[in-house]
Amino acid sequence: AQTVTQSQPEMSVQEAETVTLSCTYDTSESNYYLFWYKQPPSRQMILVIRQEAYKQQNATENRFSVNFQKAAKSFSLKISDSQLGDTAMYFCAFGSQGNLIFGKGTKLSVKP
Amino acid sequence: GAVVSQHPSWVICKSGTSVKIECRSLDFQATTMFWYRQFPKQSLMLMATSNEGSKATYEQGVEKDKFLINHASLTLSTLTVTSAHPEDSSFYICSATTIEPRETQYFGPGTRLLVL
Numbered sequence: 001a002q003t004v005t006q007s008q009p010e011m012s013v014q015e016a017e018t019v020t021l022s023c024t025y026d027t028s029e030s031n032y033y034l035f036w037y038k039q040p041p042s043r044q045m046i047l048v049i050r051q052e053a054y055k056q057q058n059a060t061e062n063r064f065s066v067n068f069q070k071a072a073k074s075f076s077l078k079i080s081d082s083q084l085g086d087t088a089m090y091f092c093a094f095g096s097q098g099n100l101i102f103g104k105g106t107k108l109s110v111k112p
Numbered sequence: 113g114a115v116v117s118q119h120p121s122w123v124i125c126k127s128g129t130s131v132k133i134e135c136r137s138l139d140f141q142a143t144t145m146f147w148y149r150q151f152p153k154q155s156l157m158l159m160a161t162s163n164e165g166s167k168a169t170y171e172q173g174v175e176k177d178k179f180l181i182n183h184a185s186l187t188l189s190t191l192t193v194t195s196a197h198p199e200d201s202s203f204y205i206c207s208a209t210t211i212e213p214r215e216t217q218y219f220g221p222g223t224r225l226l227v228l
Binding site (some may be wrong): 033035037042043044045046047050052091095098099100101102103104105 | 215219
Protein backbone atom coordinates (compact mmCIF):
# COMPACT_ATOMS: atom_id res chain seq x y z
CA ALA A 1 0.00 0.00 0.00
CA GLN A 2 1.12 3.53 -0.75
CA THR A 3 1.67 5.96 2.09
CA VAL A 4 2.59 9.63 2.22
CA THR A 5 4.22 11.15 5.29
CA GLN A 6 4.59 14.81 6.11
CA SER A 7 6.60 15.04 9.31
CA GLN A 8 6.11 18.76 9.95
CA PRO A 9 2.60 19.56 11.23
CA GLU A 10 3.35 23.27 11.39
CA MET A 11 6.02 25.62 10.12
CA SER A 12 6.54 29.35 10.02
CA VAL A 13 8.74 31.59 7.92
CA GLN A 14 9.43 35.27 7.68
CA GLU A 15 8.20 37.09 4.62
CA ALA A 16 10.76 37.06 1.77
CA GLU A 17 12.67 34.14 3.24
CA THR A 18 12.89 30.55 2.00
CA VAL A 19 11.22 27.53 3.56
CA THR A 20 11.31 23.83 2.76
CA LEU A 21 8.44 21.43 3.46
CA SER A 22 9.26 17.74 3.75
CA CYS A 23 7.44 14.78 2.28
CA THR A 24 8.32 11.11 2.03
CA TYR A 25 6.33 8.35 0.45
CA ASP A 26 6.35 4.62 0.10
CA THR A 27 5.38 2.64 -2.96
CA SER A 28 6.41 -0.35 -4.98
CA GLU A 29 5.21 1.16 -8.25
CA SER A 30 7.55 2.56 -10.86
CA ASN A 31 5.18 4.90 -12.71
CA TYR A 32 3.59 7.54 -10.58
CA TYR A 33 3.21 11.26 -10.03
CA LEU A 34 3.84 13.45 -7.04
CA PHE A 35 2.03 16.67 -6.24
CA TRP A 36 1.98 19.52 -3.82
CA TYR A 37 -1.40 21.10 -3.23
CA LYS A 38 -2.09 24.26 -1.26
CA GLN A 39 -5.27 24.75 0.76
CA PRO A 40 -5.70 28.36 1.96
CA PRO A 41 -8.37 29.33 4.52
CA SER A 42 -10.95 29.33 1.73
CA ARG A 43 -10.35 25.54 1.62
CA GLN A 44 -10.03 25.53 -2.17
CA MET A 45 -7.37 22.98 -3.12
CA ILE A 46 -4.87 24.55 -5.50
CA LEU A 47 -2.24 22.65 -7.44
CA VAL A 48 1.18 24.10 -6.68
CA ILE A 49 3.52 21.78 -8.53
CA ARG A 50 3.74 18.26 -9.94
CA GLN A 51 6.54 15.85 -10.70
CA GLU A 52 6.53 12.77 -12.88
CA ALA A 53 8.53 9.96 -11.31
CA TYR A 54 10.25 9.10 -14.58
CA LYS A 55 11.73 12.59 -14.86
CA GLN A 56 15.04 13.16 -13.15
CA GLN A 57 14.87 16.93 -13.44
CA ASN A 58 13.25 18.65 -10.49
CA ALA A 59 10.07 20.55 -11.31
CA THR A 60 9.92 24.30 -10.79
CA GLU A 61 7.03 26.76 -10.94
CA ASN A 62 8.14 30.34 -10.34
CA ARG A 63 8.97 30.58 -6.60
CA PHE A 64 8.14 26.92 -5.99
CA SER A 65 10.54 24.08 -6.64
CA VAL A 66 10.90 20.51 -5.54
CA ASN A 67 13.77 18.28 -4.55
CA PHE A 68 12.79 14.87 -5.84
CA GLN A 69 14.96 12.01 -4.60
CA LYS A 70 13.43 8.89 -6.12
CA ALA A 71 15.72 6.36 -4.44
CA ALA A 72 15.07 7.89 -1.06
CA LYS A 73 11.35 8.34 -1.88
CA SER A 74 11.57 11.96 -0.84
CA PHE A 75 9.72 14.90 -2.39
CA SER A 76 10.29 18.21 -0.60
CA LEU A 77 8.86 21.59 -1.59
CA LYS A 78 10.94 24.75 -1.46
CA ILE A 79 9.20 28.10 -1.40
CA SER A 80 11.48 31.04 -2.16
CA ASP A 81 10.75 34.69 -1.39
CA SER A 82 7.81 33.68 0.80
CA GLN A 83 4.76 35.90 0.57
CA LEU A 84 1.90 36.46 3.00
CA GLY A 85 -0.41 34.82 0.49
CA ASP A 86 1.55 31.59 0.82
CA THR A 87 0.01 31.06 4.26
CA ALA A 88 -1.97 27.83 3.92
CA MET A 89 -2.06 24.12 4.51
CA TYR A 90 0.22 22.29 2.12
CA PHE A 91 -0.53 18.70 1.19
CA CYS A 92 1.87 16.34 -0.49
CA ALA A 93 0.13 13.74 -2.65
CA PHE A 94 1.09 10.54 -4.45
CA GLY A 95 -0.74 9.74 -7.65
CA SER A 96 -1.02 6.49 -9.52
CA GLN A 97 -3.65 5.26 -11.95
CA GLY A 98 -5.70 8.35 -11.29
CA ASN A 99 -5.99 8.02 -7.50
CA LEU A 100 -4.36 10.44 -5.11
CA ILE A 101 -3.13 9.64 -1.62
CA PHE A 102 -2.56 12.65 0.58
CA GLY A 103 -0.25 13.30 3.47
CA LYS A 104 -1.63 14.83 6.64
CA GLY A 105 -0.50 18.29 5.65
CA THR A 106 1.81 21.01 6.90
CA LYS A 107 0.37 24.28 8.12
CA LEU A 108 2.62 27.07 6.87
CA SER A 109 2.43 30.55 8.33
CA VAL A 110 4.24 33.41 6.66
CA LYS A 111 4.94 36.20 9.10
CA PRO A 112 5.37 39.86 8.11
CA GLY B 113 -5.69 25.40 -15.01
CA ALA B 114 -8.93 23.54 -15.43
CA VAL B 115 -11.98 24.73 -13.48
CA VAL B 116 -14.21 22.55 -11.35
CA SER B 117 -17.33 23.90 -9.68
CA GLN B 118 -19.41 22.55 -6.83
CA HIS B 119 -22.93 23.41 -5.80
CA PRO B 120 -24.03 24.23 -3.21
CA SER B 121 -21.06 25.71 -1.38
CA TRP B 122 -22.74 25.12 1.94
CA VAL B 123 -25.93 23.46 3.13
CA ILE B 124 -27.72 23.03 6.42
CA CYS B 125 -30.31 20.30 6.66
CA LYS B 126 -32.35 18.42 9.22
CA SER B 127 -31.45 14.95 10.29
CA GLY B 128 -33.11 12.32 8.09
CA THR B 129 -33.23 14.38 4.94
CA SER B 130 -31.18 13.81 1.78
CA VAL B 131 -28.75 16.28 0.29
CA LYS B 132 -27.43 16.36 -3.26
CA ILE B 133 -24.08 17.93 -4.14
CA GLU B 134 -23.15 18.64 -7.77
CA CYS B 135 -19.65 18.64 -9.20
CA ARG B 136 -19.05 20.04 -12.68
CA SER B 137 -15.98 20.31 -14.86
CA LEU B 138 -16.50 23.63 -16.61
CA ASP B 139 -13.98 23.70 -19.42
CA PHE B 140 -13.03 20.08 -19.94
CA GLN B 141 -14.53 16.63 -20.05
CA ALA B 142 -13.75 14.31 -17.17
CA THR B 143 -14.29 10.61 -17.50
CA THR B 144 -13.25 10.24 -13.89
CA MET B 145 -14.23 12.32 -10.89
CA PHE B 146 -13.41 11.76 -7.25
CA TRP B 147 -15.25 12.55 -4.04
CA TYR B 148 -13.36 13.34 -0.86
CA ARG B 149 -14.33 14.10 2.69
CA GLN B 150 -12.32 16.38 4.94
CA PHE B 151 -12.79 16.76 8.68
CA PRO B 152 -11.54 19.91 10.42
CA LYS B 153 -7.75 20.17 10.50
CA GLN B 154 -7.37 16.83 8.77
CA SER B 155 -6.36 15.64 5.35
CA LEU B 156 -8.59 14.62 2.49
CA MET B 157 -10.00 11.12 2.58
CA LEU B 158 -11.06 9.55 -0.68
CA MET B 159 -14.63 8.32 -0.52
CA ALA B 160 -15.24 7.08 -4.03
CA THR B 161 -14.18 7.20 -7.64
CA SER B 162 -16.88 8.19 -10.09
CA ASN B 163 -16.65 6.96 -13.66
CA GLU B 164 -18.90 8.28 -16.40
CA GLY B 165 -21.46 5.72 -17.45
CA SER B 166 -20.61 3.12 -14.83
CA LYS B 167 -21.01 2.44 -11.15
CA ALA B 168 -18.83 4.29 -8.69
CA THR B 169 -16.04 2.54 -6.86
CA TYR B 170 -16.21 3.10 -3.12
CA GLU B 171 -13.33 3.04 -0.67
CA GLN B 172 -13.39 0.60 2.19
CA GLY B 173 -15.65 1.74 4.99
CA VAL B 174 -17.75 4.07 2.84
CA GLU B 175 -21.40 3.06 2.67
CA LYS B 176 -22.48 3.06 -0.95
CA ASP B 177 -26.16 3.11 -0.03
CA LYS B 178 -25.67 6.20 2.08
CA PHE B 179 -23.45 8.11 -0.32
CA LEU B 180 -25.02 7.71 -3.75
CA ILE B 181 -22.87 8.78 -6.66
CA ASN B 182 -24.10 9.36 -10.19
CA HIS B 183 -21.78 10.34 -13.04
CA ALA B 184 -24.33 10.91 -15.77
CA SER B 185 -22.20 12.91 -18.19
CA LEU B 186 -18.60 13.80 -18.90
CA THR B 187 -18.99 17.08 -17.03
CA LEU B 188 -21.25 16.24 -14.09
CA SER B 189 -21.07 13.98 -11.08
CA THR B 190 -23.44 14.13 -8.12
CA LEU B 191 -23.09 12.93 -4.55
CA THR B 192 -26.29 12.37 -2.60
CA VAL B 193 -26.05 11.96 1.15
CA THR B 194 -29.15 9.95 1.99
CA SER B 195 -30.90 10.12 5.38
CA ALA B 196 -28.24 12.47 6.67
CA HIS B 197 -27.26 12.41 10.32
CA PRO B 198 -25.14 14.83 12.38
CA GLU B 199 -22.08 12.59 11.98
CA ASP B 200 -22.28 13.18 8.22
CA SER B 201 -21.50 16.85 8.82
CA SER B 202 -18.25 17.52 7.04
CA PHE B 203 -16.55 19.27 4.13
CA TYR B 204 -17.02 17.40 0.87
CA ILE B 205 -14.69 18.05 -2.04
CA CYS B 206 -14.85 16.74 -5.57
CA SER B 207 -12.12 16.61 -8.16
CA ALA B 208 -11.92 15.89 -11.85
CA THR B 209 -9.03 14.47 -13.79
CA THR B 210 -7.61 15.87 -16.99
CA ILE B 211 -5.55 13.63 -19.18
CA GLU B 212 -4.11 16.20 -21.56
CA PRO B 213 -1.58 17.65 -21.50
CA ARG B 214 -0.74 15.73 -18.35
CA GLU B 215 -2.84 13.71 -15.94
CA THR B 216 -3.79 16.08 -13.14
CA GLN B 217 -6.60 16.31 -10.60
CA TYR B 218 -8.32 19.68 -10.23
CA PHE B 219 -10.49 20.31 -7.24
CA GLY B 220 -13.82 21.97 -6.70
CA PRO B 221 -14.21 24.60 -3.98
CA GLY B 222 -15.91 22.16 -1.62
CA THR B 223 -19.31 21.90 0.04
CA ARG B 224 -19.76 22.40 3.74
CA LEU B 225 -22.58 20.20 5.08
CA LEU B 226 -24.11 20.70 8.50
CA VAL B 227 -26.75 18.24 9.63
CA LEU B 228 -28.81 19.36 12.60
